[in-house]
Amino acid sequence: MTELCGIPLAGPVLNGSGTFDAIAARHAFGDAVLERFPFHAFVSKTITLAAREGNPPPRLWETPAGLINSIGLPNKGLEGFLGLDLPELAELPVPLIVSVMGFSLDELATLVRRTGERDEVALIELNVSCPNVETGLVMGADPAETARAVERVRPLTDRPLIVKLTPNANDPAAVARAAEQAGADAVSLINTLKGMALAPRTARPWLGGTTGGVSGPAVRAIALEQVRSVTTVVAIPVIGMGGIATGGHAADFLSAGATCVAVGTENFRDPAAGLRIAAELGEPAAV
Amino acid sequence: MKVADEPRTLAPPRRRTAHVTAVERLGAYHLVRALDSGGPQDPQPGQFYMLSTDERWGGGADERPYLPRAFSHARAREGELSFLFEVVGPGTARLAELRAGEGLALVGPLGLGWRPPREGTRPVLVGGGIGTAPLLCWQDELGPEATLLLGFRSAAHAEAASLFVGRPEVATDDGSAGRQALVTDLLREQLDADPVATVFACGPPVMLEAVRLLCAEFAVPAQLALESGMACGFGACFGCVVPTKEGYIRLCVDGPVLDGERLESALLGGAGH
Numbered sequence: 108m109t110e111l112c113g114i115p116l117a118g119p120v121l122n123g124s125g126t127f128d129a130i131a132a133r134h135a136f137g138d139a140v141l142e143r144f145p146f147h148a149f150v151s152k153t154i155t156l157a158a159r160e161g162n163p164p165p166r167l168w169e170t171p172a173g174l175i176n177s178i179g180l181p182n183k184g185l186e187g188f189l190g191l192d193l194p195e196l197a198e199l200p201v202p203l204i205v206s207v208m209g210f211s212l213d214e215l216a217t218l219v220r221r222t223g224e225r226d227e228v229a230l231i232e233l234n235v236s237c238p239n240v241e242t243g244l245v246m247g248a249d250p251a252e253t254a255r256a257v258e259r260v261r262p263l264t265d266r267p268l269i270v271k272l273t274p275n276a277n278d279p280a281a282v283a284r285a286a287e288q289a290g291a292d293a294v295s296l297i298n299t300l301k302g303m304a305l306a307p308r309t310a311r312p313w314l315g316g317t318t319g320g321v322s323g324p325a326v327r328a329i330a331l332e333q334v335r336s337v338t339t340v341v342a343i344p345v346i347g348m349g350g351i352a353t354g355g356h357a358a359d360f361l362s363a364g365a366t367c368v369a370v371g372t373e374n375f376r377d378p379a380a381g382l383r384i385a386a387e388l389g390e391p392a393a394v
Numbered sequence: 395m396k397v398a399d400e401p402r403t404l405a406p407p408r409r410r411t412a413h414v415t416a417v418e419r420l421g422a423y424h425l426v427r428a429l430d431s432g433g434p435q436d437p438q439p440g441q442f443y444m445l446s447t448d449e450r451w452g453g454g455a456d457e458r459p460y461l462p463r464a465f466s467h468a469r470a471r472e473g474e475l476s477f478l479f480e481v482v483g484p485g486t487a488r489l490a491e492l493r494a495g496e497g498l499a500l501v502g503p504l505g506l507g508w509r510p511p512r513e514g515t516r517p518v519l520v521g522g523g524i525g526t527a528p529l530l531c532w533q534d535e536l537g538p539e540a541t542l543l544l545g546f547r548s549a550a551h552a553e554a555a556s557l558f559v560g561r562p563e564v565a566t567d568d569g570s571a572g573r574q575a576l577v578t579d580l581l582r583e584q585l586d587a588d589p590v591a592t593v594f595a596c597g598p599p600v601m602l603e604a605v606r607l608l609c610a611e612f613a614v615p616a617q618l619a620l621e622s623g624m625a626c627g628f629g630a631c632f633g634c635v636v637p638t639k640e641g642y643i644r645l646c647v648d649g650p651v652l653d654g655e656r657l658e659s660a661l662l663g664g665a666g667h
Contacts, residue, residue, distance in 0.1 A: 131629025136407035167633035171457030178632045375626035379408030
């Protein structure tokens, strides 16, 4: 049994936001995916206030032991999510964490307030790996910007708030401390590392979005160090992720002080990766 | 959840191991056969599987492959799946090294396959190169009334035509087998002679675009099986989107077979690197 910000979970294995679509999975696998759900809590793909189409393809590039994605946060927007997706996600047998991103503090406030008033939502994750259009700064790259975002939305909901830290910051531990002091209930890390690839023949950027985020086993050593550096400076729970593909990898993140772990890219290779990793940790299945 | 009557057989929600029974060379291509006792026996023609190997998937040149690779099955008979492929990169190179008795890791069947031809029309199956693979099981299902038009680079590639029932019409780029022509030349002649058809096509993007335009010209319904680089195959990564008239769609859950009418162009498909 694991407890995350007062929410009891059957175990510590989550999914990274945007690495498992529970609704699409039901189309491909049917209700069998609910009968043995791979995660102890489910994190939604990031939603934004307005609907987004996402980046032009190509969106993927395979790297040594990993991949670069340049997806661009396609989603139905807040209203589409609340009306279409949330009723389906409410049927999942585990607590729901909704990931939100605002391009301004006002947008972020609206997203937190509206998702936080829904009973189906157990926790809210703030994806702060985006530029604030008002300041031009990436919220999560700077301790003061992160603190301003958390202070703004903290009074708007009684749901626990998780801040998803970006590794593309000078000092992720300082950002984690700032988030904690501003009222965050947990932090999660790492998000993807910024990267790019050139097309073999043209030497022009391969990805439609020019740059993307690197994930997979290639980033695991970096993630483990960042998780340990954060757990040593904050008292709130830490959700650790980055290239976890086995129970042994997950155990390393827990040993580094994480309360929960999240499986990301490995879900792409095996939709039951979460179940396998939980079993290898000696944890029960979610259901 | 499941839309009624869609050509989608559900996959078990986990990666499993099929046991390789044979790997054969077929001219320029390889054909892997594997016994899939853990999966459904009735994948729909046009659906696909994400393939990797149990052992040594990764660790090759540049530490690739890492992600599984998407392939439509060529045939599924009594639990034995067969996949036709050409070695073009580290993933297909590793698959070609498989030997009988080894494990083929797979997730599938995935996606939406071919839908039946419009009533009262003759099915015309158009394949280009390795794109002939998902037409094999579709021909098996449609029976002898289906017309087969196949295009290849050369005679070595055209050996894949021997997998089909009967005698498909073959064109090659260099004239080393069949006629020296493009498969779309064969299709134009076919539609000129008999425009009451439903066209099913799979092949490279340039061929699919030519098929799409021809079918629009003859006002013939076209179903096109596209390809796009995929990380997962079941809607998780949003990496395989293709542009349609309704915006981007995920080819893995809404395709890989799409009605030609939904596309502005078929040129934007294409596999990974």
